[in-house]
Amino acid sequence: MKWLLRAFEGAGYTAFLLGRAARFWFRKPRMAATAKLMYDSGLKSLPVVAIVAFFSGMILCLQTGLAVARYGETEVLGLVVAQTFAREFGPFMTCIILVGTVVSAYAAEIGTMTVSEETDALRVMSIDPVGYLAAPRVLSLTVMALLLTLCADLVGMLGGSVVASAQLGLPYGIFWDRALESLEGGEWFGLPRDLYGGLLKAALMGYVIAGIGCAQGLRAGGGALGVGRCVRRAVISSIVMILVISYNFSWLIYRAFGDS
């Protein structure tokens, strides 16, 4: 029962931190720190996101293509790859990568500061660690998750189109026509629902997982061992939350408010 209580306590603190961090964005925005974090943590993840997305697009297209080629339906590959990436795979894959590259680093950085009394030093100076440390990190990952997902979607489709053309004999033009056609419908601010749904989902995931990393770091205790423990908890909780958000957001956008 103790672990359950601790889990609820942790979830409560994370929710509190996320609300408080968002308040600090407006009350005391730290744009320079946020921009630096966006570069340091987000943009530096771009190569790995691009590589994983490109190969994932290739694999998805090859496996699906080999199956549908038997029925002479390779033209659907553009639709399959575009829909899969825009709706689910882009945000999911990007955020899973961000958990490994960024969230774990947030938990380790802040956790180390906590066990070495640096966060206490901030409190003593009347500097709220949530405003000073967490708010810029949460904002930067929210924005970068969205931007990196957009890149992942495009690069994934590019990978798919290369395989469709080189291995399955589907011309680039047809692949991209089908891909873009499939994304039409349900426009909001000029963006098709499949695209903005995926991007908003990525932003929400980025917001939550950044909050988890920071909250775990701020609750770390017990020296180096405690820092390791907080990083592990941050990674596990973030992956679980990505799955929970992924399903629920899809349900919300396509079932509750959509027509699919």
Next chain:
Amino acid sequence: MIRLDRVSKSFGERHVLRDCSVEVAKGETLVVIGSSGTGKSTLLRTIIGLETPDDGQVLVDGQDVHELSEKGLRAMRARMGYLFQSGALINWLTVGENVALPLREGGRAPADEIARRAERALDMVGLAGTKDLMPGQLSGGMRKRAGLARSIVTEPEIILYDEPTTGLDPVTAHIIDRLIVDMKAKLGVTSVVVSHDMEGVYRVADRVAMLYDGRVIATGTPSEFRDAADPIVRQFVHGALEGPLGRENRP
């Protein structure tokens, strides 16, 4: 100025402070001594509101620190400085930025004045010319002095020192002790110092309090402590092997 009234604090099953009471007068330097794990750091942390007591009151100028609103606690902390054991410098900021941090975040002064005051604080602790160094480039003693510069840059009325000389060589420890005395002489601050180092205690203390088993068991002047009759105080002050302290650790 500071009064702890029957303060108790536990962490799980471990009772760290038990009905602990002690007072510090304005302008006084009180040194709290005691074996490791007797709650000295917890006592300091309750004074500045980093730990909330389970029972009892912590009063600063008659105001209960733990009854204050968030704004009230911020105002109270603005009157205090706290020197952490490790210095607790923010590792991605330069020494100068670390020292200027409380002024910059407080938003109370223009940038040139902040820079001037930070340099003056560094000068006071003997670290002039180090403002562009990173904390990783400093020795242990320099980190503590930089931490002290950050604590005094806001010109606080109260400074709390958590084991300021632990782990330092005797000369550096003496320099830090001299700084504590200077802070009192130059700025007239009220100080609470947690320490194991008896030589340092005699150098800086106006009054000494000994914590044992979470309680203050004796208070007095340094000379009274030197000649104490109480077997626990006597053993601690003289570092004697025989006595009631540390029995549980002996073979």
